[in-house]
Amino acid sequence: MKQKIAWFLTIIGHPLILGTTYVLVMGMANLPKDKACLLSILVLGLITFPIIIHNLRKIKKGSYTNFDVSDQNQRKGFYPFAVLLFLILLFACYFLNFPKTVVVNTLIFFMMLLLLALVNLKIKASLHAAISFFAGMGFLSISCSIGILVLILAMGTTWSRLELKKHSRIEVLTGMMAGLLFGIISFKLLQSPIFPYT
Secondary structure, eight states, rough: HHHHHHHHHHHHTTTHHEEEEEHHHHHHSSOOHHHHHHHHHHHHIIIIIIHHHHHHHHHHHOOOOSSSSOOHHHHHHHHHHHHHHHHHHHHHHHHOOOOHHHHHHHHHHHHHHHHHHHHHHTTTTOOHHHHHHHHHHHHHOOOHHHHHHHHHHHHHHHHHHTTSSSOOHHHHHHHHHHHHHHHHHHHHHHHHTTOOOO
């Protein structure tokens, strides 16, 4: 039963699922409809679908043993690809004149991804934990109750990675701390009048 719950939480809290949901909800809550739609298309087209296609191809070729890229050495090849995609997204948001908050928030996430890529040279920090805690802090800016629910999900997702033996305690703790640190920075940004969405 614990294994089934862990698998459910690890799927719901998957970086691609939760990360994409985070962008869609934050966009709809804070941006005009046309900008929210454009941001959703950009994230799906530049991040979500390319990573899905990339990981499935790598699995088919035998370069990755699983979709989550759970092997630390395999992640050394995954991170440059993911970082490049987010760099393209960052420039797209800038050149398409998205509000400064969107550009800076994308930059904050990009910096977290870079940090996790560097950390991966030593240990395989949990992307599940990092992105779920980052998203939880972001959701707090639009709804306290939704933010708390996502942070509870983040704790469950972090537990699931341990239960499924995908990460060690130090790996999930590192991911959690990265997600919280950059999530708090993002939260402060979202609350600041210096970077309005309009």
